Amino acid sequence: xxxxxxxxxxxxxxxxxxxxxxxxxxxxxxxxxxxxxxxxxxxxxxxxxxxxxxxxxxxxxxxxxxxxxxxxxxxxxxxxxxxxxxxxxxxxxxxxxxxxxxxxxxxxxxxxxxxxxxxxxxxxxxxxxxxxxxxxxxxxxxxxxxxxxxxxxxxxxxxxxxxxxxxxxxxxxxxx
Numbered sequence: 750x751x752x753x754x755x756x757x758x759x760x761x762x763x764x765x766x767x768x769x770x771x772x773x774x775x776x777x778x779x780x781x782x783x784x785x786x787x788x789x790x791x792x793x794x795x796x797x798x799x800x801x802x803x804x805x806x807x808x809x810x811x812x813x814x815x816x817x818x819x820x821x822x823x824x825x826x827x828x829x830x831x832x833x834x835x836x837x838x839x840x841x842x843x844x845x846x847x848x849x850x851x852x853x854x855x856x857x858x859x860x861x862x863x864x865x866x867x868x869x870x871x872x873x874x875x876x877x878x879x880x881x882x883x884x885x886x887x888x889x890x891x892x893x894x895x896x897x898x899x900x901x902x903x904x905x906x907x908x909x910x911x912x913x914x915x916x917x918x919x920x921x922x923x924x925x
Contacts, residue, residue: 767806
């Protein structure tokens, strides 16, 4: 049977969470075990009574701190008027710039929206086809021979000098 009221720890969790703590920290501050605080916080946030109370607290905070564009613009306009009355041009100009930005007439960032998706698989196929064409269109290869023979030294070391084609070790192909 589910509890119909919040217990002391649940209320402490809500109070700590409302101060700006993260869920895990709020659970620890409420007296829950530090080892299981993350799991406990998750469970608490899903508990119907706690969830409802958290929504009420959030709504109260939003109401208390309601600061919309109208209030901000009103304050800004009063500041601009005061700066103008005092003949302070720098604060006046800064206020005007902020007002223009708030109105959306100037933006610092450019928002980019993609209207089509990118086909990565198709792009990869095209890249492979370009690479194949490049390999096909390479200049003719240079044929050459590399020979290795043992030297006259008693240790059997290999001398890697070029010698007449009578002793080819292997042919190689070099791309220029």
